[in-house]
Amino acid sequence: MNQALAPKPVAAPLAALLDNQRTAFRAEGEVTLATRIDRLDRCIALLVDHKDAICEAVERDFGCRSRYVTLMMDVMNSVGSLKHVKKNLKKWMKPERRTPLMPMNFLGAKAYVQYQPKGVVGIMTPWNVPINMIFSPLADVLGAGNRAMIKPSEFTPATAELMQRLFAEYFEPSEICMVTGGPEVGAAFSSLRFDHLIFTGATGIGRHVMRAAAENLVPVTLELGGKSPVIVSAQGDLRKAAETIITGKAMNGGQLCVSPDYCFVPRHQLEAFVRQCQAVIAGMFPTIQGNPDFVACVNERHFGRISGYIEEARDQGVRVVPLCPPGEDISDPAAHTIALHLLIDPAEDLACMTQEIFGPLLCIKTYSAIEEVIDYINAREKPLALYYFGTDKAEKERVLGRTSSGGVAVNAIATQVGCDDLPFGGIGHSGMGNYRGRDGFRTFSHARGVYEEGWVNIAKLAGTLPPYGEKIAKMLESQIKR
Missing domain, CATH: 3.40.309.10 (Aldehyde Dehydrogenase; Chain A, domain 2)
Structure with missing residues (x-):
């Protein structure tokens, strides 16, 4: 399926792609470990099966770039990131135990963090390492159970065209889709109501991306560089x-x-x-x-x-x-x-x-x-x-x-x-937020705190319910002290 978009108008087709992914995400329900690993495996297969075509496309865009540079920096590093997420994903997906307030933890109460997919993540990538800058964040996005829309740089058109075709071959557009185009498409892309947006590129463009995302309160990760x-x-x-x-x-x-x-x-x-x-x-x-x-x-x-x-x-x-x-x-x-x-x-x-x-x-x-x-x-x-x-x-x-x-x-x-x-990731003018591995999994997940009450109604037992009396006064006195 060809996702290429005409320069104008661009907003409506992009919104339709996003709606398609969000509808599929909601219909899917819980994103299982098996589904996430399958998507990671398909990314690995895409890279391994088409490494020669990838090298040729990047060479056309740069004019002179050794295939060994592309294999090392783009293909090998991407496969490595995907395999790292795949290897550790089962462990990362487990609820993370936390400690309830005393004495509830002795009375059967539980507290834990549940890491849930956010939904649809937008990925805006630069031209300098055009394959790895797609798959490095994508490994974390898919590992966290999300779907992805990708906007590559217009400065590497041959690579973008190839990746657009390959993603359409290995994934349904409701899972991953790529949109191409210049600044008009980039501006419309950054204005979409994603559940998270990651941008890698120049600081000046990063300001525009953050401003556009703020209109929809979209959380952003910015990797901007600097000196x-x-x-x-x-x-x-x-x-x-x-x-x-x-x-x-x-x-x-x-x-x-x-x-x-x-x-x-x-x-x-x-x-x-x-x-x-x-x-x-x-x-x-x-x-x-x-x-x-x-x-x-x-x-x-x-x-x-x-x-x-x-x-x-x-x-x-x-x-x-x-x-x-x-x-x-x-x-x-x-x-x-x-x-x-x-x-x-x-x-x-x-x-x-x-x-x-x-x-x-x-x-x-x-x-x-x-x-x-x-x-x-x-x-x-x-x-x-x-x-x-x-x-x-x-x-x-x-x-x-x-x-x-x-x-x-x-x-x-x-x-x-x-x-x-x-x-x-960066700090200040070099960016905000981070990704890679466990930290990327958490960046693209919602950390939902969960508390489960035990077998005792602790509020009633502690006297914290009206009518108030001596019991709550003694409890407060015991707790509010140096």
Whole structure:
């Protein structure tokens, strides 16, 4: 079934799809463990059976993206998340025991939390990891017993078209459906009366999504990114730190919400760090232009944006270090490939320092004392990720204790996102709410508190019913005290 929608009008067809799912959800009643596992299994089958077609579609959208990158970041990670939910779902679905007030717990009373599906969840996904950003939240949404409507980015049309066809093949539209289109469809989608809405993308768009959802009091989870810092300690293995940071930054051409934006390096170690970065890239990418392993910018628009950051920095006298062979730093716009560049101590008012980079640039800032690093990070919006490299345990604890971010990785880049047993989400301008694994199951479930009375009418026994008298006075006196 083709769910493609014309740009206008879009509201009515979207509302009809939502009504279809909500009607089916209500008719289904209790969503059993077997039903949830079946839906997860169908997602796994979809990914495994069509992994080659997925790689080809993503390659068409990016122009240059290795199938191994797509298999690792999109297919393997998605299958892993789906299997993690499947493995733990029976345990998560069990009612969670709580303790009734004394003495009711001794008199047969029970208290517990029942996790119920919310209903229909809207999922709005970005272009940078177009498959995983569908299935990572979808694993939690289906595990929690919900149905889903999905709106992918218009910047990856080949991938969206393929996924739309595959979802129609593996699922009824009352279970999962995908709608495609540009900003008009996105605006109408975010205005629907979902039971929950999750959006992954730019902070500016996130504001519009939250505003639209608020009109219907739809709860939202926003994963928005931001400028994520890296701290390289003066104590530690500089070579290993550079290797891990540059490898992580080069991942997907820097087009990840948790990719480092700027890196603090001890002033006296700057030149050694730059040399190590150059050596790392030379080992991984002997060439950049025409190299199928190096991921291009997704399109000419983003190519122009990143090129503009570099050009502005050069014009302002910033030291720019391209990590590539001579003459391979920037391609023509049609190929939209840019080598990873280091920008050394750029001014604070440059675009590379005020905007989320989301591409193959890493700003390097030098420092003398860790306190100035902490103060700098805390003076800015809270990032989605923070990275610390070093062996000084006391310094690490000081950084983690005095800063705030969506997540942290120590001596690693982006691994906090790959751990399905950790919550993933932002704080402040980098987002709100989280998902992944148990935390995602709870995000997309309604936690309903249930109290069951025991065999004694405790209110009558305690004298808390009118007419009041000495018994309630003594009971209150015994309870209201220091």
